[in-house]
Amino acid sequence: MKNRITDIFFDLDHTLWDFEKNSALTFQKIFFKNKLKVNLDQFLDSYIPINRLYWRLFSEDKVLKEDLKYNRLQESFMKIDYKIEDEVIHQLSEDYVMHLSEYNFLFDDTHEVLDRLSSIYKLHIITNGFKEVQHLKLKNSKIDHYFNTVITSEDVGVKKPNPLIFEKALADAKVHSSKSLMVGDNLEADIKGANRAGLESILFDPEDKISHHGYKIKTLKELETLLT
Incomplete structure (x- = not known):
């Protein structure tokens, strides 16, 4: 991959x-x-x-x-x-x-992992969260500079898992779905939604509670093993 x-x-x-x-x-x-x-x-x-x-x-x-x-x-x-x-x-x-x-607590190793991945890949955000707070979360937690594009559902008018939000994100990033990967915690919105739009996916499941036959990680640090 x-x-x-x-x-x-x-x-x-x-x-x-x-x-x-x-x-x-x-x-x-x-x-x-x-x-x-x-x-x-x-x-x-x-x-x-x-x-x-x-x-x-x-x-x-x-x-x-x-x-x-x-x-x-x-x-x-x-x-x-x-x-x-x-x-x-x-x-x-x-x-x-x-x-x-x-309040801007991040999951363990977020900065380290994003720093490493951003040296190899272009990074982006796709979120269903409210537009007025999502950009502040990125800025206040000091991770906004890692991302080339940020797409919120309010920007597009549809929410994950609707394929249109993924298509808009791909268009803004100027990349084909076959070269793209989605990482998220929601099996339906992030994983199945991305797959239907042609993206690869990795499920983030820190409590290991979700049954999933595809790629799954419990820590962000595992992304480095899979992707670097």
Whole structure:
């Protein structure tokens, strides 16, 4: 594979940028800011699976962006029986997006691996995340300079796994799909979506929970073994 690949496309959240860790720190901050006495661990136990569900629905165009932002919070508070007014949920929703990019923990070896790969390949980002925060995440975590192009679903008007977002990314990168590789954590959006668009793929599964017959890694460091 490495002998014909020239361009590598990465997902951002859950692949390079440690979403769960940064999200937890953001909730800690905005709960304090809004004077909410919420057990953070209990809230996150509810929020994490609900958030993942809404992102899947969002990627399938079954919910709107504003519905995702509100409903994931409203349902999480409901699940832990925490009474909260709609006005506060809307404020938390805005505060969360505003503060999320202030925390920028990356997965282990991200800088080292990107530094090595960028000396051999052209690197790119394809993300379904909200445009207003994805660029800030890249900049604030000091990895933006590694990427030649950054494509968000809001730029294109469709989300992964829709082939159109991969086609747009390939066009912007000026590379053919046969010379391209996608690295991401989501089997449907990143891996199957990329494969349908003609790209090779590597699944990033740090907890080794996803059954997959193709290339799979548990650490980013393994990319160096496969690609250098």
